[in-house]
Amino acid sequence: MSTALLKTVSLVKSFSAAGNLFGRGGGTVHAVNDVSLEIKSGETLGIVGESGSGKSTLGRLMLRLLEPSAGRVEFDGVDLASLPRRELRRLRRRMQIVFQDPYASLNPRMRIGAIIAEGMRVHDLAPRAEVKQQVLDLMERVGLSRDVFDRYPHEFSGGQRQRVGIARALAVSPSFIVADEPVSALDVSIGAQILNLFIDLQEERKLTYAFISHDLRVIEHISHRVAVMYLGRVVELAPARSIYTSPRHPYTQALLSAVPTVEEKGRVERVVLGGEVPSPLNPPPGCAFHPRCPLAEERCRIEVPELKAQREDATHQSACHLR
């Protein structure tokens, strides 16, 4: 874990919301706003936030499946935006994505074997005669039985489909995988199996993950470092242990206190947030969290706090004027 495999620099993605017929009521949504972070080779960066916080958009920006509005993404030292289309397609071999919805992420008209083999064929990774064998090996590795090779996606359960999605990503031997809520649509027990599969695969293949989830417990289980997002910004970024034991940002504290626990001992006093997440169309000025923050002061309403290292721990960054 030394060099940064993936790096985002002041990344912004804004969408223009359509107004009415005369252009009124429209506006710009900053789904991702000024996000700079690094993911080191071999680590898992957990990205956590409520729906609408921009975490999925960030994941797709990392792979340039979306064009950033500003800022840049560097993969292994290469600025993705500078690459010609053809080069980018070649580089895609090294970075893959696994999706949340196992029902929408597989082409309903293709057989399982063909879905998994597709990446190998696109990048010409194996001689024709060996593709099938390699696909079968992969299927076995992710826990699919070999005789499903010729079946169609609709014949499978969510967990099985998610395994197919993982195998499809692994088929091109990537070094970086964005996992976009890969267990959120699954039953807890199935989700845990898939999560463990991710962890095992990481060890075996030296994979680097950006693991997106809204579930703090899932993130805790898999991540080395965690980025907490709120309304398009990273509000806290720190090693997983440090986030869970000593969260700095009031938003993170509120999130963590909402996680149900079984042990009486570990229970912290619940911080209940008032109000709703503000509309991203019209975010509050200053710190976007201030209308719901129990600590907010005058300064928070005016100045946007920067993500900065904590005095006592340089690896722990938080974007709060007060913490």
Add this chain to the structure above:
Amino acid sequence: MSTWQRLRSNRLALSGGIVVALLAFVALFAPWLAPYDPGEFNAAEVLQGLSRQHPLGTDGIGRDVLSRMIYGSRISLLVGFVSVGIASFIGVTLGALAGYFRGIVDTVIMRFVDVMLTFPTFFLILAVIAYLDATIWNIMVVIGVTSWMGVCRLVRAELLSLREREFMIAAEGLGMSPLRVILRHGLPNAMAPVFVAFILGVAGAILTESALSFLGIGVQPPTPSWGNILTEGKDTLEVAWWLSVCPGLAILITVLGYNLLGEGLRDVLDPRLKSR
């Protein structure tokens, strides 16, 4: 239930399918089914009524109407399938490009569609045929290039929604070229409405060809087509009703058959539209 089972339980679609299959059979085996050569005339048997020798009578120069009808079905089918084939090819290609790439590509293609739609198609065809020879091939091409807009809009709409589906994004993420993504993942999932539009389009094309031939600018005599048999029939309506009724009924039944099959298929392939 499988698609096939649902189609079979839809009676109207089934009867449409039977009509379509029967017509295809007749057209395919015309030389074996027709009792006479469609061009063979016999001055001794002009405008004869229905009889054992001529089940559908004879026309103004003594040709057997049944044989001409049977050969005419070949023209109808050929024009129907080839012209709609051309229209579908253009429509699917442009629609897929517009829907997948969006932006400026979409704008240019869709404004072109709008322009094409402002022309009354039939008069456009008339104008073009006035400059070209009225051969059957020209007619098919002209019908094709003036009737692709509906398919184009359909395919565009399908791709606009498909491109947001995760398997399409995954395909792009695997590093496939846009062309490959469209061909392997986009179009196979957009084909159901195109197939329905194709069947309905065949009915429209057959009707258009008949109308053109009826007006004398379609398929030229002596090649028999239902449209030009009808033209002859209208001049002799008082003395030889069968000469108008037979091609008229044939056109009616054929178009009805294709429409029933097409609408039945739509119900079966896209249950969302059924309630309407």
